Amino acid sequence: MKKQNIFARFYRWFFFRARGDSPFKRLLIHLLLIIACAISVYPVLRVVTISLRPNDTLLTTSLRIIPENATLDNYREVIFGAPEKNRKSDFFLWLWNSFSVVMVTSIISVALAAVSAYAFSRFRFKGRSAGLVFLFTTQMIPAGMLLLPLYIMLAKLKMINSSLGLIIAYSVSSVPLTIWMLKGYYDTIPVDLEEAALIDGASRMTTFTRIILPLSSPSLAIAFLFSFMGGWSEYLVARVVLQKNELFTWPLGIWTYAQQFTVSWGKFAAASVLIAVPVMALFLYSSKWLISGLTLGSVKG
Amino acid sequence: MGEKASTLRKYLPTALWIVGLIALYLILRAVFAPHASGINLNSKMILSRIREVSLFLGAIAAGMALIEIYFYQIFFRRPTRPLTTIIVRFIQGFLGFITLLLIIAFFDLTDLIRLPEGPFRNFILLPTTGFAALQKFLATAKIAPAGQASLSAAILLVVVLGLLFFLIQRITEPRVSRVGLAYLLVIPALVGVLFLIIYPFLFEIKLAFSNASLGTQATKNASYGLQYGWQNLVTLFTGNVAKDAKFFEVLGRTVLWTVINVTFHVTGGMVLALLLHRPMKLQGFYRTLLVFPWAIPTTIAAMALRNEFDLRYGFFNIMLNNIHNFFADLSTKVALLSPVFSWLAANIGPVSWKQDPFWAFVSILISNIWLGIPFMAVIILGGLQSISHEYYEAAEMDGANKWQMFRNITLPLLRPVLTPAVILGVIWTFNKFDVIWLITQGGPQEKTDILVSSMYKAAFQFYRYGFTAMFALVIFLILLGFTIVYLRVTGGLKSATE
Numbered sequence: 141m142k143k144q145n146i147f148a149r150f151y152r153w154f155f156f157r158a159r160g161d162s163p164f165k166r167l168l169i170h171l172l173l174i175i176a177c178a179i180s181v182y183p184v185l186r187v188v189t190i191s192l193r194p195n196d197t198l199l200t201t202s203l204r205i206i207p208e209n210a211t212l213d214n215y216r217e218v219i220f221g222a223p224e225k226n227r228k229s230d231f232f233l234w235l236w237n238s239f240s241v242v243m244v245t246s247i248i249s250v251a252l253a254a255v256s257a258y259a260f261s262r263f264r265f266k267g268r269s270a271g272l273v274f275l276f277t278t279q280m281i282p283a284g285m286l287l288l289p290l291y292i293m294l295a296k297l298k299m300i301n302s303s304l305g306l307i308i309a310y311s312v313s314s315v316p317l318t319i320w321m322l323k324g325y326y327d328t329i330p331v332d333l334e335e336a337a338l339i340d341g342a343s344r345m346t347t348f349t350r351i352i353l354p355l356s357s358p359s360l361a362i363a364f365l366f367s368f369m370g371g372w373s374e375y376l377v378a379r380v381v382l383q384k385n386e387l388f389t390w391p392l393g394i395w396t397y398a399q400q401f402t403v404s405w406g407k408f409a410a411a412s413v414l415i416a417v418p419v420m421a422l423f424l425y426s427s428k429w430l431i432s433g434l435t436l437g438s439v440k441g
Numbered sequence: 442m443g444e445k446a447s448t449l450r451k452y453l454p455t456a457l458w459i460v461g462l463i464a465l466y467l468i469l470r471a472v473f474a475p476h477a478s479g480i481n482l483n484s485k486m487i488l489s490r491i492r493e494v495s496l497f498l499g500a501i502a503a504g505m506a507l508i509e510i511y512f513y514q515i516f517f518r519r520p521t522r523p524l525t526t527i528i529v530r531f532i533q534g535f536l537g538f539i540t541l542l543l544i545i546a547f548f549d550l551t552d553l554i555r556l557p558e559g560p561f562r563n564f565i566l567l568p569t570t571g572f573a574a575l576q577k578f579l580a581t582a583k584i585a586p587a588g589q590a591s592l593s594a595a596i597l598l599v600v601v602l603g604l605l606f607f608l609i610q611r612i613t614e615p616r617v618s619r620v621g622l623a624y625l626l627v628i629p630a631l632v633g634v635l636f637l638i639i640y641p642f643l644f645e646i647k648l649a650f651s652n653a654s655l656g657t658q659a660t661k662n663a664s665y666g667l668q669y670g671w672q673n674l675v676t677l678f679t680g681n682v683a684k685d686a687k688f689f690e691v692l693g694r695t696v697l698w699t700v701i702n703v704t705f706h707v708t709g710g711m712v713l714a715l716l717l718h719r720p721m722k723l724q725g726f727y728r729t730l731l732v733f734p735w736a737i738p739t740t741i742a743a744m745a746l747r748n749e750f751d752l753r754y755g756f757f758n759i760m761l762n763n764i765h766n767f768f769a770d771l772s773t774k775v776a777l778l779s780p781v782f783s784w785l786a787a788n789i790g791p792v793s794w795k796q797d798p799f800w801a802f803v804s805i806l807i808s809n810i811w812l813g814i815p816f817m818a819v820i821i822l823g824g825l826q827s828i829s830h831e832y833y834e835a836a837e838m839d840g841a842n843k844w845q846m847f848r849n850i851t852l853p854l855l856r857p858v859l860t861p862a863v864i865l866g867v868i869w870t871f872n873k874f875d876v877i878w879l880i881t882q883g884g885p886q887e888k889t890d891i892l893v894s895s896m897y898k899a900a901f902q903f904y905r906y907g908f909t910a911m912f913a914l915v916i917f918l919i920l921l922g923f924t925i926v927y928l929r930v931t932g933g934l935k936s937a938t939e
Contacts, residue, residue, distance in 0.1 A: 169716050170723070176713060177730040180815065184733055186756060187745045203759060221479025233482040236490070244494045248501065248633075256630030263623035271627070277924065278638060284872065284893055285913045288900045289644035292660060296551040303490065304497050312637045319630055344622050373738030376875055380901055386481075391740040395879075398744040405748060412741040423736040424729055427819070 187416075191215065191409035214410035231411060233386065234393035238372060241303050241389060245310040246367040253318035254360055258348055260319070261326035262334075272323075278316040284376065286312055291380055306381045306389070310371045317370070318363045325359035326352065362429045365422075369430075372419065390415055496592070503599050505629050510606045511536060512628055516621030518613035525612040532605055542568050552660040553644055572598070648910035649673060655904035663907065673911035682912065683898040686887040695871060695891040698806070702870045705810040707863060710817025715847075717818075718825040728822075735815035743879035746808045750794035750880065757804075758791040765790040798888030801881045805889055809876045817862065824858030825851070864927045868920060892916050 155164050185205055192210040193200070202208075221229030259265070260272060290309055291300070299305030333355075334347040342350070353360075375391040382388060388396075394415075397408035423430070473480065515533065520526040546569045548554045549562070556562040563570075572594060579597070580590040650670035653663035682688050713731060717724060734742065749756040765786055772782035794804045832850045841849070852859075874894035877883060883890035883898060890898070896916065900909040 166721065169719075169721070173713075173716055173727045173731075176716075177727055180731050180733045180811070183742070183745060183749065183756075183811070184737055186749065187741070190748075200754065203756070219480075220473075220476035221481070223476075223479040227479075228481040229479055230481045232480055233486070236482055236487060240490050240494055244498060247498065252630045252633050256627045259623045259626035263620065263626075265620045265623040265627075268623075271631075274634075277921075278634075284874075284897055285917055286638065286641040286645065287897075288906060288909050288913065289641040289648060291900075292648075292906070293551045293641060293644060296660075303493065307494070307497070308637070311633070312641070315630065315633050315637060373740040375740045376878060376897065391738075394741070395744065398747065408744065408748075412745060416737050416741050419738055420733070420736040424732065427732060427736070 184416075187409045187412050190405060191413050193406055195406060214406040215414070218407050218410045218414065230385070230388070230393055231414070234388050234390040235415070237303065237387055238389040241306050241310065242368050242371040244307050245314055245371050246364050248307070248311055249314040249318040249367045250360055250364045252315055253322045253363065254353070257319050257322035257326055258352060260323045262331070275316050275320050279320060287377060287380060294381065300381060301384050301387060303387060306378060309377050309381055310374065314367045314370055318367055321363050321366065322356070322359065325356055329355055358429070365426060365430065369423070500595070505632070507599070507602055508628060508632065509625060512625055514606065514609050514613065516618040516624065517616055518609065519616040520613050529609050529613060532609060536605075539568050551644070553640070553647060645910045645913055648907055649914050651907040651910075653906035669907060670911065673908045676908055677912055677915060683883070683887055683890060683895040683903060686890055686895060691890055691892055691895050694802075694889075698891050699867055699870045701806055702809050702813060703863060703866050706813040706817045706866060707859075709810070709814040710821050713814065713818040714821035714825055717822055732815040732819060734812050735819070739812060739875060740879065742812060743808060743876045746811075747880045750804045752791065752793055752795065755794070757794065761789060761791050795881070796885055798885055801885060801889045805877050805880050808880055809870070809873070812876065813866070813870070817866065820858060820862045821855065824855045828854045860930065868923065871920065
């Protein structure tokens with residue numbers, strides 16, 4: 141047997157390994173993925189960088205990730221305000237406004253949807269398919285489309301500049317989506333379980349509350365999360381409905397920072413980081429379920 | 442002994458939770474109390490908001506409960522004797538009638554229909570005025586606590602209705618209804634959808650045939666008629682949609698925006714998914730990092746990117762400037778390729794992202810593509826993982842190469858995932874203008890507006906309400922056409938309604 145040159149052997153192993161991917165290919169793939177990761181992460185890192193810059197070097201052309209003289213001043217001012225400059229911090233106010241609005245929207249949507257999606261999933265009644273077609277179509281309608289009549293309606297009801305108005309406006313897109321999603325979930329729960337309970341003498345209502353609701357509690361949580369995420373960082377509707385500073389949700393609030401390039405860029409970045417970190421953590425943690433929610437609910441053909 | 446331990450075990454988590462929450466509260470208090478003067482939120486504001494929303498939720502719950510009981514008794518209860526039949530049907534008819542009047546009064550209040558002044562209108566408004574009178578009575582007779590007249594009146598009404606329902610319940614007997622439960626379950630959502638979607642939609646159609654604008658104080662002094670609708674339509678197709686832009690120009694840009702975005706999303710997502718879909722180290726790590734643009738709240742991402750497109754201090758121009766300097770430097774150092782480098786240096790350099798319409802459009806495209814790829818990648822990866830290995834093994838045995846496998850196995854089998862994702866992607870992108878709004882606001886000179894953002898501008902910057910409503914209807918028709926094509930292509934509706 142002829143002994144091969146070590147370089148030739150390495151070459152063959154490196155480029156043409158018989159089984160699986162060759163090391164060269166794997167190297168290439170990792171390289172590509174690292175580049176892609178850099179592209180996806182770098183803008184986020186930039187926000188962190190800017191938030192750490194001291195106020196006098198905000199305007200710099202440096203691309204360093206950790207800036208010189210890094211400071212947490214921006215964070216301090218965003219959280220605690222600057223009493224010495226007589227500036228109060230609205231950060232928690234905005235967060236609280238957002239939270240209360242989105243929480244109530246999600247509660248309403250999930251409560252309505254949990255019940256009616258069950259009917260759509262299990263019963264055959266007149267108007268069912270029409271209702272489903274309708275729900276399906278509403279997913280195609282932009283929320284912005286109904287914004288104008290809704291705005292005029294809210295104005296007539298004196299609900300402009302009120303959190304309740306925003307709750308109503310958000311429910312427009314949230315309710316149909318949640319019904320549609322939960323119907324998809326309920327469809328995946330086998331009917332046999334209920335049938336067994338029905339034979340044992342349980343009523344339809346009992347099977348719903350004792351079997352379906354407990355079984356679908358994870359999906360209810362996902363639907364809730366979806367509805368929450370949908371409203372949490374919404375800007376355009378809130379901008380129309382809310383005009384008073386003390387009612388601002390956080391997207392409106394940090395927009396007031398982001399608008400002025402020089403003065404508040406650091407504060408904008410700091411506030412963004414403070415908001416984005418928990419949201420992203422929650423998102424990354426729950427992304428698996430969120431994806432299953434998407435495939436079961438909305439993306440399902 | 443054992444029992445004691447189990448009791449301890451039973452209550453321990455609760456106790457720990459309580460202790461933990463108290464500790465958290467104390468820590469937060471210790472941190473924030475010294476700075477309370479700088480924070481614009483206090484417990485009073487929190488409590489008032491909680492009160493506001495819980496009243497709102499309570500009102501919705503009470504209303505829904507009353508509606509549910511009403512229909513429950515219609516579906517599941519039957520009066521026993523002729524006399525009770527008369528009483529029960531009378532009460533039910535009366536309540537239904539009152540509700541009808543209330544709905545008409547609501548239409549009147551919000552200007553969907555305008556009742557002529559006179560006895561008829563007064564009659565329709567009777568429940569509303571009656572409620573107001575009840576409030577006034579409760580307030581003047583000092584029955585209700587000060588400032589709580591409306592709440593007390595509402596509670597009183599609910600109690601009266603409850604008693605009525607209780608009475609009906611007593612004089613009726615149960616009845617079997619096969620579909621009753623289904624309708625009872627659907628009613629809350631139906632009421633919600635009627636109020637939230639159908640009603641605004643009807644309103645929009647009415648607005649589309651009006652000349653409502655700021656000058657007419659929205660609907661207050663607006664005139665309605667077919668000629669206004671026609672006028673709105675003519676303005677839409679021949680005049681300016683927001684301020685300067687023309688409809689077909691914006692439509693063309695919208696199509697371009699949608700096609701470019703979705704193409705990049707799908708190809709980018711496909712590439713990432715194919716790269717990730719293999720046994721490899723660090724897969725989870727890459728995946729987490731790659732979904733960052735999807736995980737970050739869009740608003741923050743868009744605002745941050747907006748600043749990165751700044752002329753001098755934004756990332757893109759710093760980068761371009763660096764590249765420019767690099768080539769300029771090279772052209773002086775490397776004599777051989779000097780013309781090439783100086784040409785490069787002359788053509789690569791900072792770009793005015795905000796002023797130049799083309800680059801402004803590129804900037805929103807870059808931003809939206811960056812934001813949208815992870816979603817597609819994740820969806821496609823899910824699709825790839827559902828394809829069985831056996832197909833590839835069989836193809837390998839038949840001597841197929843990688844491209845053939847991709848073309849003939851992966852793509853066809855991805856179709857059930859890809860088609861709806863692409864179509865929904867198209868619709869979402871078509872409608873999605875928060876990125877545009879936050880980065881360029883449609884500027885410069887409305888050269889980066891798409892249909893939806895023009896519509897938004899027409900409504901809320903130029904207050905052309907009637908026109909906007911017609912605009913919205915046209916956009917809706919475009920989307921509806923697309924949806925119908927989508928349903929034809931996928932047959933999706935059949936599987937959806939089964």
